[in-house]
Amino acid sequence: MPTHLDTRTLNRATLARQHLLDRTATPVLDLIAHLGGLQAQLPQEPFTGLCSRVAGFEPDMVSQPLEGRSLARLHLMRRTVHLVTAEDARQWRPRHHTLLRQRTTATYRRELADVDLDELAAAARTLMADGQPRSLGEIGRAVAQRWPQASPRALGETVVAALVPMVQIPPRGTWASNGGAFYRLIEDWLGPAGHDGAADEHDLAGQAMVKRYLAAFGPATTSDLRAWCGLAGLPAAVRAVRNELISFRDPRGRELLDLPDAPRPEPDTPAPVRFLPAFDNAVLGFHDRSRMIDDHFRPLSVTGARFVLVDGRVAGTWTTAETAVMVTPLRPLTKAEQTAVEEEAQQLTDFFRKWTPSA
Structure with a gap:
């Protein structure tokens, strides 16, 4: 097993866990639970x-x-x-x-x-x-x-x-x-809420949150975990589950934590075009978002831009005009990429047209 994971490998791992490599038949409630919400x-x-x-x-x-x-x-x-x-x-x-x-x-x-x-x-x-x-x-x-x-x-x-x-x-x-x-x-x-929210060595909810984050977003650093949930009180939870985890290093030498059996596809795994909504956690759920988006596009991730993923990375934005999906590339697209974007845009347009009530 490699000890270092490059950016493309991290990208494919995240896409797999976010069900952005292949659409899933998982029931929606189970998927929302897996993703830690939307x-x-x-x-x-x-x-x-x-x-x-x-x-x-x-x-x-x-x-x-x-x-x-x-x-x-x-x-x-x-x-x-x-x-x-x-x-x-x-x-x-x-x-x-x-x-x-x-x-x-x-x-x-x-x-x-x-x-x-x-x-x-x-x-x-x-x-x-x-x-x-x-x-x-x-x-x-x-x-x-x-x-x-x-x-x-x-x-x-x-x-x-x-x-x-x-x-x-x-x-x-x-x-x-x-x-x-x-x-x-x-x-x-x-109905009644759950535990009292205390962050201590016996915080089972915090421990479960760590493992669920890694299942949907990993491999990831503790800084990524904190960026996703916003909580400062999880170090004890990380320590409590560390013996259940494995670790790698990212391209900058930082420690990445992960679940042993979580998917980590090969970096050359094909990634289809996907359209993401505003503020999707597949992009926002990290402190270091470079696995999904180039640094010079990062400011767009907090403005409500809707992203187009091409080969697994942010390569464009999209909007709607009535029910039609309109794409603005952020980099030049090859002919094959442009065709794939148009096909996925048409699929999303068909979804909006089918389900949007008539005026």
């Missing part, structure tokens, strides 16, 4: 991500589980909205609580200077205890009289994104829905 700040983007990964994907494969409460949308990794299974929502939201609180309150430090955060959380819980869905703005306005120095927006976002575990409820996030974001308490919508 970035879903823009509500319709997960549908494209799944269309590129799942054979015969249909929008109801997401919409129905959302409505049936086996999938959920909530603030998690990196304080962004993710689409995850209900079980992961219950288990991971407590694990991310400190991160969410720190990042959100840092954003609104001035406006929250005189706000007792525990008191704000209690007021919000009292408000939401009636089980009625409310928007961020409604929550903020309802508590604003108590803290007039803070804007309702700041108060509402602090409550929803940080202090009180909540989920965005359907129709938000269902196919072709333009509905606004309304929230319910996570325990009311999904």
Whole structure:
């Protein structure tokens, strides 16, 4: 077994684990669990991500589980909205609580200077205890009289994104829905949350998170793991599972951790053209994104650009005009590459035309 893995080998390993080499017949809920959720700040983007990964994907494969409460949308990794299974929502939201609180309150430090955060959380819980869905703005306005120095927006976002575990409820996030974001308490919508989120030597949820990250993104460094989940408190979890892992070195000599039996295809494995949605974790889920995207294109990964993968790497961006997919190459494409891009673009166009409701 090699001790060093080059960038192309890392690329193929990630593509295989992300099901971007071959579309899978894995049930959508199982795939979303495997991927550790899908970035879903823009509500319709997960549908494209799944269309590129799942054979015969249909929008109801997401919409129905959302409505049936086996999938959920909530603030998690990196304080962004993710689409995850209900079980992961219950288990991971407590694990991310400190991160969410720190990042959100840092954003609104001035406006929250005189706000007792525990008191704000209690007021919000009292408000939401009636089980009625409310928007961020409604929550903020309802508590604003108590803290007039803070804007309702700041108060509402602090409550929803940080202090009180909540989920965005359907129709938000269902196919072709333009509905606004309304929230319910996570325990009311999904049932009681999981562990208390403590990061210690017995943090089984943290250990499971390490192994699940590697299963979907590895081989990877601990910095990559942290960039994906945003959590600083995982060193103990990494130490606890290290004897279950193997290690390599990347081109810069950094240690890469991995699961022994995870796929690591040969670097010359063909990689088909794939279209990724905005903020797809296949690109964002690393501190060092060079396995997927050239450094000079990296800024595009945080602007909401939708990427076209050619030979496994970002080689273009795409948008839609009505339901037609339009591609802008980021480098010259060979004739064969251009043909493959056009064929995959047509397949995605056909998906949009089939499933987008008529005006």
